[in-house]
Amino acid sequence: MNTKVPVYERILDLFEAEGINTIFGIPDPNFVHMFHLAEERGWNVVAPHHEEAAGFMAEAVSRMTGGPAVCIGTLGPGVANLAGAMMCAKVEHSPVIFLGGQRARITEQRVRRGRIQFVPQADLFAPSVKYSASIEYADQTDEIIREGLRRALTGTPGPVYIEYPSHVILAELDVPEPLPPSRYRLVGQTAGADRVAEAVELIRAAEHPILLVGHGVHTSRSGPAVRQLAELMACPVIQTSGGTSYLDGVADRTFPYGFSPSAIEAVVGSDLCLALGTELGEPVHYGRGRHWHAGEAGRKWILVEQDPTAIGVNRPIDVPLVGDLRAVVPQLVDALADTPRTAGPDLARLVEADAARIAELAETAPVGRTPVHPARLIVEATKAFPADGIMVRDGGATTIFGWTYSQAKPHDVIWNQNFGHLGTGLPYAVGASVADGGKRPVMLVTGDSSFQFQIAELETAARLNLPLVCVVAVDYAWGLEVGVYKRTFGPGSRETGTHWSRDTRLNIVAEGFGCYGEYVERDADIAPAIKRAYASGKPGVIHVAVDPKANSEEMPSYDEFRTWYAEGTQ
Secondary structure, eight states: OOEEEEHHHHHHHHHHHTTOOEEESOOOTTTHHHHHHHHHTTOEEEOOSSHHHHHHHHHHHHHHHSSOEEEEEOTTHHHHTTHHHHHHHHHHTOOEEEEEEEOOTHHHHSOOSSOTTOOOHHHHHGGGSSOEEEOOSGGGHHHHHHHHHHHHHSSSOOOEEEEEEGGGSSOEEEEOOOOOGGGTSOOSOOOOHHHHHHHHHHHHHOSSEEEEEOHHHHHTTOHHHHHHHHHHHTOOEEEOSSOOOOOTTOGGGEEETTTOHHHHHHHHHOSEEEEESOOOOGGGGGGTSGGGTTTGGGOEEEEEESOGGGTTSSSOOSEEEESOHHHHHHHHHHHHTTSOOOOOHHHHHHHHHHHHHHHHHHHHSOOSOSSBOHHHHHHHHHHTSOTTOEEEEOOSHHHHHHHHHOOOOOSOEEOOTTTOOTTOHHHHHHHHHHHHTTOSOEEEEEEHHHHGGGTTHHHHHHHHTOOEEEEEEEOSBOHHHHHHHHHHHOTTOOOTTOBOOTTOOHHHHHHHTTOEEEEEOSGGGHHHHHHHHHHTTSOEEEEEEBOHHHHHHOOTTHHHHHTTSTTSOO
């Protein structure tokens, strides 16, 4: 039975059929009806202070739910503000639906100059998204929204842009109930049985297999199935730098690629790599250079990949399994269930060595300095990280210190490794907490430069009363760039454009936004301050003054990080 509904209501219906119940953005006349109705229906309707932040928040929701997410931009300037988030979502493979307001289409067809808040938006954004379209006529609503969702979620996930001109807002449609996703797009694609059998044969024959786990395992929410597979294979789990969420139950044998000696040893000695949720890109040396080179001749490769055009691009693959991780990994689990491998002594030795490495780092990170050494900040903050929490990372030098010195192994970690976009941390933290319903504690570990990009979203966090603590490493500078100056021109060189006032107090800024704030300059005070911030019942900001010299000159594993640029240049 068909019912008459306005376009804005039909769009909500179509999104609800995909499980979407959250929208971010600052509404203009195109969207006030949609926002009003969404709130009536019980959606999370979040208005941040900048549309770019809305896009990052939506991306975090997508990462936490494994599904698509939605944000909007007001016509003209608001849509322009989405550009950074849109590009980030493209490179991070996040299925965010960006809706843009627009004036009535007749405006574009007229020969005029000096029109207010008007630019041909869909054409400008087309290169940054998988699909760009405009709802020109009301009865196109279903096909365009569904095509956007289809493109966003099919093959390699990614963002789409759909324009919503004012002349179609209130038009009524006579439409049936929305279709479920399986009726209009491919859902749960499995790999062919013959290929699964080939993969299982290689796994059973391998003496030293490894799992290479990437970003896609987290964003598809495939962790439980991947854990089962890791247990059946009884092998090391090697994380890419983008796949830094730890799998419950096997976290002790999850080692970061390139930054853990156990990971490097496991890679070098492996005779089979089963890669999940990774493009095999520069941060893993395409799976064929650096740490992979030594054993290349005797190593077999299995790759689970949703996009068939990605197979074999960065390196040859022996058995490609084309399909959705959420469907293919259970196929492998079922096929291996009767013949689990038995872990050899090497696995226990690698686990023990990695645990000893982490403990040694906690002991050897410089203690008692004022300002705090950034390595010690990471140790103290991650020791205080709640076991059930959501970890968010941001910043340059701070993140590099974090790769090496972190003492926490959380199963939800959010940062953007592929694009390297600074300033995402606070919006990611807000979006992740909104997706979680504010149940679990969230910790953002960031540098001061990154934190100030979207600092106004502290008010959003306070308004939503989110359980978020931001631990900010403050060196009053662009620390990573200061290091670049020093390496380029030598110590004592002029570091143009990288420093600002030491009178800056981010804890006081936080209090002005209605948050909890503390200033810390001794490492012994970091963990107690974090605990007080969580106990306050408000979002918190811990301003930790860190040693600027150490922050720019002593970044651990920096030489390893530089090898990511495979062609030798940035």
